[in-house]
Amino acid sequence: MSRANLVFYINGKKHEVGGQAAFQPLTDYLRYGQSLCGTKVVCAEGDCGACTVLVGRARTVGAPGFSYVPVNGCIQYLYQLDGCHILTVEGVTGCQSDDAAACRLNPAQEAMVVENGSQCGFCTPGFIMSLSALAYCDYYKDYIGKDSLAEDSLANQTDSLKSALTGNLCRCTGYEAIVQAAVSARYEQFQALSQVYDEQAILKDLEPLLSVDVSVQWQDPGQSGPVKSGPAKSEPDQAATTPLSQRQVFIPSSVASLCSYLAENPDAVLVSGGTDVSVNMNKREFKPLKLVSTARLGLDQLKQLDKDELEKSGLVKLGLGKLGSGILKVGASVSLAQLEDYMKEACSEFYKILWVFGSPQIRHAGTLAGNIANGSPIADSVPFLMLAQASIEATSAQGTRLVPMSEFYLGYKKLALKPGEFISAVYIPMPVAQEKIKLYKVSRREHLDISSFTAAFALQIESGLIKQIRVVMGGMAATVMRLGEVENFLIGKPFKLETFKQAGKLAASSLAPLTDVRGSREYRLKLAENIFSKLYHEIEEESLVKK
């Protein structure tokens, strides 16, 4: 059983799309197909937030309904959105009547008006969506006190509110007025979405559709495709003879479907959150003939393995089963935002890194598995995973196997996956208490930026000596790498500044980073050297505080 059309809802209205129309970014469909022009496009690569929309997927736990997350519409292609309810700025404007004049503004919009949070207005719809997310997304349920923010907790909450808005750039206001609006908005006065849209009816309509695979061919006649009211922005009609016309997208509804599809189509490109793949499509003419969206696989396990699971996992065989405080399983569908939330308690160092990873929009769309599979030497999650000696669960029609992180990268963006295999989960041995974890990211801007340099350390100090240490660096070579030589140098040495200074020099002398737009070779080398001294001082300071 399968379908040839995508089905999704936008602001309560059903859309069915097939054929080549499925191969366009949501923003093109909204703006040029549906005349929903409130959603703006600036960078078309998920780095400014002007295109922010809320995407709702049916909840798997809790009350039946949709769980919404804010994402960048410019890098969400329609085939990623099958079965979703999408809300745009037009859909959160406190009314859904066609009579625009009858609309009243929602509390975030009202606050943005009153606080002068909008100047030229081009970024504003994106900010409105990020603010509306605070009221409408499960993720933000306990995020802020919804009953107008109490004065005493304002400072704490301001950071939380800023964090929710990190993915939105504004060039006019300097953000001061926007923060004021975020602080003063009466989130509790938002109209419940269930009162605006008949979510149960939408769910009921979508439910039977979600149990089947979807296979869309470029050449299919699109049913109710976008009414092209103007020249197509992204994809025009292609002559049927070009190879592009052979493009197809497959949306499996189960792991089994995916395995058998990949067995036959090992060259297919897997799209998880699409935060990298879609950028390549928008900017680098990346047009794979076969696409697979993993959006409906539901591999959303995020939990510590118990004894039985550990036995079954095969991790014991890898020698990782015995490690300290347990092993966390992160399913391939788990978003970076979910992981961030989890790490807040579980590992504050990794949380700090996830907190500055991209933006909320990127973290809600992107997955840990996707970040690993993208294979960038400046991937923010990889240093920690390398440090924690995580393992990748690779699945194919032949079954599953585990690949240690240290063996996963064969070269620049070259993975140790066999044809037909995909990442189904990541197992992370969580750091043990006696081990000190320190993670560093250096970037031009602290938030919403790609790293120039990353480093990760795990060390144990006993009676003034370095008993154990692992050192990982990113941005210094074609892959994120362990620095074995430096580790060997440090083990057994006294915990002193001089030791770390020497280690820094040793590290710098053994590395050969490139100069690129994010920094020169010299800059990276200096960072690699200095980070050891920074580590020393921070640990020293913390131990002083503890004493």
Place this chain on the structure above:
Amino acid sequence: MSAQSKDKGGLNHDSARSHVSGRSIYIDDMPWQKNELVVDYFGSPVAHGKIKSLDLSLAKAVPGVVALYTAADLHHNKFGPILQDEVLLAEEQTEFIGQPIVVIAAESYESIKQAKKLIKLDIEELQPLLNVDDAIAAGAFIDREYVIERGDVAQAFSVAEHILEGRLVMGGADHFYLESQSCLVYPGENKQLVVHSSTQAPTEVQHVVAHLLGLNMNQVVVIVKRMGGGFGGKECQATHPAVMAALVALRTGRPARLVMNKDDDMMYTGKRHPFQNDYKVAFDGEGRILALEARLYADGGAYNDLSTAVLGRALTHIDNAYYLPNVSVKGRIAKTNFPPNTAFRGFGGPQGVLTIECIMEEIAAYLKVDPFKVRRVNCYGIEERNTTHYGQLLENNSLPELFDRLAQSSDYEKRLAAVQEFNRNSKTHLKGLSLTAVKFGISFTNKFLNQANALVNIYLDGSVQVSTGATEMGQGVNTNIKAIVADEFAIDYERVIVMATSTEKNNNTSATAASSATDLNGSAAQLACRAIKGRMQQVAADYFATQEVGIGAYPERIRFQDGMVFDERKPHLKLSFDDLVGHCYRSRVSLGERGHYATPSISFDWSKGKGTPFLYYTNGTAVSEVTIDRFTGALKLDRVDILMDIGKSINEGLNRGQIAGAFFQGMGWLTMEELRYSTKGALLSHSPTTYKIPGIFDLPEHFKIDLLDRENKVNVRGSKAVGEPPLLLGISVWTAVKHALSFLSGENIPVLNSPASGEEILQRLTHYLEGAEGGLPSSDSAWGVGGSVLLRGRSTSRVKSKVSEARR
């Protein structure tokens, strides 16, 4: 008086409600016409090249491609706002990467993409000039040298106690308006065109379109509803896409739309001018400047654009808040193979002011005194030391008060002590604190631009439309004008609509630039209102006089208040404004008026470098505190306090938004925003992924704006212009970094170029912390810090050229 909230310091932005609900319409939101064409262009692949041949035959055959045009299809190809030195479509030589050669019109964007790939261009690569030093060496300049001089510089240097000299290299910046350059042209009858453009300069667009297409200006109507940001970038540079779309519309008879994508816009349009400034300063033991000699080089890019005026403003603003008794400042525009650099909020002012604020910091570091004291001792006086180096008298000088009040309210002295204490103790971080000022001259330095006209029409129901030459780019000029007009008639704000800017309503307008849109257009609108009001008063006077109430017709005693009109002698007898409008109409009295305003008392003579170019100055001070990570160079802005004299605000809420936004743009330019180029001259940081403007977390926890409440008698409603001046207060962040470095530089003056990125800061830290040891390998590296040269007394801050880095 108004239903809209005024408690946040004025009317909310004119478009706020449509902005927040996504209903504001920008160019690319306008509905597609059924036969509309999309337009783009094919540009030069090299920074400098000689076109040997161009073959369009394959591109023409691409399905969906409708037309390809080259320079031969233009009536004129040369244009430019000051010098007519620029070509729209390159013919024989190309001067920068992306310089347009072929205009492409097609039915879809995909067809354009295909066509671009199939254009066969044979181009011989010539040696490009990719930095100021190379341009100087090659003698490649645009326009002439400009000079401002006063006193006897040579004499002052010959007797001075202390002399410092140095070079300051500052990078450019991308405007990063969120809405890219956009234009949509509808063809009409008889070669008439309606051009919807995202531009700050509708008349400029009208002029260039007409000129290059061989039309009369009256055949071209340019309409600007709004821009999604401008910041100067849509003054001259909006003309190029407009001409291309207009060419297509004129020739094909079909609507034509050109909307640049962000990457192309960033790569191929001009930016803030990078500057390379050499300076030499003489001062006494207190840090009082005795003479300044400076040579400014603006990197103009390939064509002049507005470079002459930008350089002019750098030269007139190099004094900033400080009295310079003996001055010689000279400036030139280097011609390089980059897109022509253009207007950007501040317009050369920031590049001049950064130089003197850098000097202030260096004098203080040299004398080992508090930089605030050096600034204070040099600050322009009230009764003396109060004329600028170009001879303008400072009236109502608020600078001393701004310095002293902010130092007090921000606890400067205590915090300076805390910073010193912190730096003595911290092994991991370094702090800096800096209080700087701005004095920004208001008026276009080109006198004839200081005029505006406004059209006010009252309709039969008493509702009002006002049209001016001001364009709305988010700054709120329409909201200001709406308030001015509504208040003149004392009617509800809702009764007034400020119309889209159109050259059909307002002719020969000046660009919305130089912070002056409200000053000029608001004044013109006020004049129009007053003329209508005078006529209405006459009608009202006659009306009340005929009521047999014992008063004669006395127009001057007719009052407008809360939507009503009455004679002040019998205030209980009222007529609503709307009814009076009806009376006027039936009395055959005109209810429309065009006001024209020309700024009085300004003039400047560049042949002498003297004059009174500015109607007044907008002043302010800011103090910034920063923390630097000693190991990574990472910079954090901890606290900002701003105090400004912006006169009586027409709308305080909007003005605060201008201050915060401008400060941030200045801070971004000087810290995280970096234009990095390939060795071939291609911009590498051409999207927000690699070009980082400040984000929400760059707003410090403590960010405070205070205003002096002082009437500016020479301007509309006692207000002062506010658009650009606060951008220059962002300089306090950069000088705070320099201040922090002074704690490490020992006997040396701390050297810092702009932007003070993490990499730049780490390089300096390394140099000072590790001395010679920190000098990393490779002499051509950005990391090669120049040594100090002893000039007189102690060490000076002379550094070797660092140009290659600024443009790397």
